[in-house]
Amino acid sequence: MALNNPAFNNPAFQDSRGASTYPGGPAATQYAPPPAAEAAQLDGMYASPPAGARETGRMTVEDTVHKTLALFGVLVVTAVVGWLWTMAGVTPTNPNPSIAPWLIGALGGFVLAMVNIFKKQPSVPLIVAYAAFEGLFVGGISAFFEFIYPGIVFQATLATLSVVGVTLALFASGKIRASAKATKIFLIAMVGYLVFSLINVGLMLFNVPIAGGAFGLRSIEVMGIPLGVIIGLLVVVMAAYSLVLDFDQIQRGVRAGAPRKYAWVGAFGIMVTVVWLYVEILRILAILRGND
Structure with a gap:
């Protein structure tokens, strides 16, 4: 107890009248508890959840997730429109789905x-429009x-979700990380893939014999395996690593x-990569199904 502390008897802690001036001693000013209103306000501040993106005006993982889900919500709605539009003209006499929706x-x-x-500042309307x-x-x-x-769409969707889920789990656990060397290899591979795709499209447009088949050069077999599958x-x-970069x-x-x-911007990057991944898996499955 403070009253029995021997330090109070030390002259260094006594005034001219011999009263103790030791901090916390009998003559010291005692702590006064805050008024009830202030105490309740403090309790409310400590009990309230941490400030989020809205309060801080800063980017958070949770807010990015919400925006990503919102963008995919928009994508699903317009995907239904695209699906119905594609199949609208299909009849027994005209069994050809329209390609207009996916071309547009x-x-x-x-x-x-x-x-x-390439825009310096993110534009929400343009990202939502995308x-x-x-x-x-x-x-x-x-x-x-x-x-x-x-049945190919279900297969492609399941495969896409599996790749995204595994990649996210590995990244969250720290087992895979972006590195300068891997990113450099990724960029070189991306350029090569884009060049191949442009050449393939050009050969298909001009009906070059070497690009025979529904998928052009991708239909060529290498040791019995379609080049498109390889x-x-x-x-x-590459798309999985692109997700790691995102x-x-x-x-x-x-x-x-x-x-x-x-x-x-983070939500936009994830959407670009996931759509790319889905389309590539859809094409792989189509090539395999086409060879059955």
């Missing part, structure tokens, strides 16, 4: 993707392939205290 969606999505990638066009593209191309190969599997690995970018943004609007 692909063109609009590509233009908006380029604008969003999600809408991508939904039209995904819905249209999915309906087209589903008409030819029933390239497709490599591209799936997750890493979001993590870096959160740690750096980036403004909240950059959560839209």
Whole structure:
């Protein structure tokens, strides 16, 4: 107890009248508890949840997840529109699905993707518009392939979700991380893949014999395996690493205290990669089904 502390008897802690001036001693000013209103306010502050992105104006993982889900919500809605539009003209006398929805969606999505990638400041309307066009593209191309190969969309969706889930789990556990060397290899592979794709499309447009088959050069077999399957599997690995880069970018943004609007950039990057992954898996399955 303070009253029995021997330090109080030390002259250094006594005034001219011999009263103790030791902190916390009998003559010291005692702590006065705050008024009830202030105490209740303090209790409320401590009990309230931590400040989120809205309160801090900073980018958070949770806010990025919410924005990503919102973009995929837009994509699903317009994908339904694209699907119905593609199948609207199919009749017993006209068994040909329309390719207009996914061509319009692909063109609009590509233009908006380029604008969003090179835009200095993120634009929410442009990012949402991109999600809408991508939904039209995904819905249209999915309906087209589903008409030819029933059940392929479910298979592609399940495979895409599996790759995304495994990649996210490995990244969260720290087993895979983005590195300068891996990113350099990824960029070189991306350039090579883009060059191959452009050449393949050009050969198909001009009906060059070497690019025979529904998938052009991808239909050529190498030791009995379609080239499109071999390239497709490599591209799936590339897309998985692209997801790692997306997750890493979001993590870096959160740690750096980036403004909240950059959560839209993270959500946009994830959508671009997931759509790319889905289309590539859809094409691999179509090539395999076509060879059955």
